[in-house]
Amino acid sequence: MAVSPPSPTPVSARPARHGAFHSLTVAAVDRLTDDSVALTLSVPRELRAEYLHAPGQHLTLRRRGPEGTEVRRTYSICSPAPGAAGPALLRVGVRLVEGGEFSTFAHKEIAAGDVLDVMVPAGRFVLDPAAAPAAAHYAAIVGGSGITPVLSIAASLLSARTDARFCLVRSDRTAASTMFLEEVADLKDRYPDRFQLVTVLSREEQEAGLPSGRLDEERLTTLLPALLPVAEVTGWFLCGPYGLVQGAERALGALGVGRTRVHEEIFHVEDTAPSTPVRSATAAHGRVTARLDGRSGTWSVEDGESLLDAVLRNRADAPYACKGGVCGTCRAFLVAGEVRMDRNFALEAEETEAGFVLACQSHAVTEEVEIDFDR
Known part of the structure; x- marks a missing residue:
């Protein structure tokens, strides 16, 4: 078209x-x-x-x-x-x-x-220092390479807002496997009164600090209230493997933290059953209308094809990265029609309730579907 x-x-x-x-x-x-x-x-x-x-x-x-x-x-x-x-x-x-x-x-x-x-940069696992309230206190629970985005978040916040505090709880296998060890230590040296660092090693004992072991739901439920006033934390950032993020989410829920104060990003998900249950069969034949960078087009959707793949056959510039429902690069707003998502490890509940979907995981349930990548 x-x-x-x-x-x-x-x-x-x-x-x-x-x-x-x-x-x-x-x-x-x-x-x-x-x-x-x-x-x-x-x-x-x-x-x-x-x-x-x-x-x-x-x-x-x-x-x-x-x-x-x-x-x-x-x-x-x-x-x-x-x-x-x-x-x-x-x-x-x-x-x-x-x-x-x-x-x-x-x-x-x-x-x-x-x-x-x-x-170009993408993603909504972000913190805007300018929008943070006065005397904001943020916290993060990360595992392995989950430190990467949180390092940017903590450094940016503490540099921009002299009244802000940040608590980082990080889990790694061993000290030798810990990414950005020097960069995190530098944050502690620059902001000793406003940056709190707690390190847990799962496969190695430390000379000082917490005993080794995994940061699972049970351990976090006990540990977090001993570290900081959980109810007073402005926002929580969870990043790392699927198991750690899910355990941390459940622990925070058990401690009374509202879902809107918790932000998640998962770096890797093992092959699992779809995270979103199948509600209805997909349409045997259909068409998708997609808006991208101000231009719209309507194309056929082949049997079993995701909306993203249907768009890519006609618009090679459609945004995507992992195609596994994890990164959220292909996020789009569902303007009309109904879709079924196989997996969703990228969008938060507020986003799906507002009408956003992952195009790489979405299959048309109705014959006509319209999505908007520009929202």
């Missing part, structure tokens, strides 16, 4: 497009642990406005393969949020995943001077 082009706007005023990639040069590759590295990316002056980001957002990196294939992976930005001019540098943490195509590439092949395809 033919679509109308968007109205032209001056380049300086044009906002970043959904899913837009640009080529960025790798400025540095820093070894964090035996199985993790930090990639620092240089942002040309003319692109800095497009890479403005809120604390906690992520980047999608793309590697092109033979015959037009590509691999996309999402990594959170660990550097603090930039000023209004945009960032000259962006830094992300990459942990090696067994069998992971992109993480193996990052660890073994990427070097300073290489050029990578990098999507």
Whole structure:
């Protein structure tokens, strides 16, 4: 179907497009642990406005393969949020995943001077320091590489708001496997009265501090009230493996923390049953109307096809990264019709209740469905 082009706007005023990639040069590759590295990316002056980001957002990196294939992976930005001019540098943490195509590439092949395809920032696991109330007190519970976005959130908040406090409860396997150890220690040195750090190692005893072991629901329910006034915390950020995040969510619920004060981001989910129960069968045939970057189109949806795949057949610039219901890059507003989502580990309850869906996990239940990526 033919679509109308968007109205032209001056380049300086044009906002970043959904899913837009640009080529960025790798400025540095820093070894964090035996199985993790930090990639620092240089942002040309003319692109800095497009890479403005809120604390906690992520980047999608793309590697092109033979015959037009590509691999996309999402990594959170660990550097603090930039000023209004945009960032000259962006830094992300990459942990090696067994069998992971992109993480193996990052660890073994990427070097300073290489050029990578990098999507503009996305994600809603964020904190706006300017919007925080007076004397705000935030807390985070993270596991492993879940420290990455929270490092940006904590550093940005404490730098921008001299009246704010932040408590970080982090869980790692061993001290040697702990990502951004120096960066977190630097926060403690700079803000000793406003930054509280609690470290738990699951497979190694510490000389001082808490005993080793997993941070599960039972342990957190006992630990958190001993660390800080749970009821007075402005907002909670949970990030890491699915099991840790779910256990922390249940512990906070048992301690009386309202769901609206809890924000979650899951880095990895093992193959599980769909998180959203099947409510009805999908439509045998259907059409999807999608709005993206000011342009709309209507296309057929093939049997068993997700809405995202139907849009991608016609709009290669549709935003996506993991296609597993985890990163939330393909979030869209359901304007009309009914869909079934197979999995949802990215959208919070308030978002789904407001009408947002993950296009990669959504299948048409009604013959006509309309979604809007621009909302």
